[in-house]
Amino acid sequence: MSKFKAWISAARLRTLPLSVSGIIVGASLGNRQQILELTEYSESKYDGLISFVNHGVWGLSLFWLAILTTIGFQVLSNFANDYGDGLKGTDDKREGEKRLIASGIILPKQMKHAMVLTTVITLGVAIALIYKAFGREDIMLSLLFFSLGVASVVAAIKYTVGKNAYGYSGLGDVFVFLFFGVISVLGSYFIFTHNIQWELILPATCIGLLSMAVLNLNNMRDFENDARHNKRTMVVKIGMKKAKIYHYSLLIIAMLSAFIYTLLHYRSPEQFIYSIAFIPLLLNMKAVYYNKEPRLMDSELKKVALSTFLFAILFSLLH
Secondary structure, three states: OOHHHHHHHHHOHHHHHHHHHHHHHHHHHHHHHHHHHHHHHOOOHHHHHHHHHHHHHHHHHHHHHHHHHHHHHHHHHHHHHHHHHHHHOOOOOOOOOOOHHHHOOOOHHHHHHHHHHHHHHHHHHHHHHHHHHHOOOOHHHHHHHHHHHHHHHHHHHHOOOOOOOHHHOOOHHHHHHHHHHHHHHHHHHHHHHOOOOHHHHHHHHHHHHHHHHHHHHHHHHOHHHHHHOOOOOHHHHHOHHHHHHHHHHHHHHHHHHHHHHHHHOOOOHHHHHHHHHHHHHHHHHHHHHHOOOHHHHHHHHHHHHHHHHHHHHHHHHOO
16 A cells, blocks of 8 residues: 555545534535525615625635534544554454554554644634634634634544543543534534524534444444453443444434424425435444444444435535
């Protein structure tokens, strides 16, 4: 494997669609809310058109900065996971994608340098995003969002790195829900509108729980290996049988959260078009129920991750 391909593999590009799903949902809802306000308060059609064009340019740049920031945090997390698990020996016999530290293709020192570089670049993009969203006027909001950026860096690294890595104590699920769901959806909505609506917790919950389901599948796949290396994931703590019930609960509550939000903002039946993305989730529940070989969960992991991404796109089109 060439060095270039090795770093692409370490970045684990297949995880990126899931990581940006919350941004797509939150940004689309926030952008639509801004457009409605512009239309409502414009004094003339001409003023409304000018405001709409200006907002479009601003909103598009804001959206892509948010996407790039999230991708940066995800790649950092993937590098850190490879680094942390590799040093602890957890990846020595792991199923799924090859880990680069464990295989010796990338040295720990090289991965550490990549983590530092990724952190600097991502925080730089995050600062540009914050400045674009709040300018110089809202210093407190800028500081708050920069603090969230720093917290994201710490969370990405501490998942597997260090003696007190929270991924080794069963807290990974909580952090995935918070960062992939709540912060991702509500945060991206806020940078567009500078306010929060209570019902947004429903789509945030949906994305957060679906992301937890992906992590749960990952942990079910690695159940035996993690148990051998004392990585106390939720699956290791509660056992495979209860982990399956936990998995069904995550998917069902996620789907119900989306349906409830749509009913609260119902305009037409077309709004439920995102239900197409739930079909693979139902098939996933069946596959998990009948699964006897944890290592076969890898293909199911991809199915739920891509279904979440599809849901985010379809949900955003008509809400």
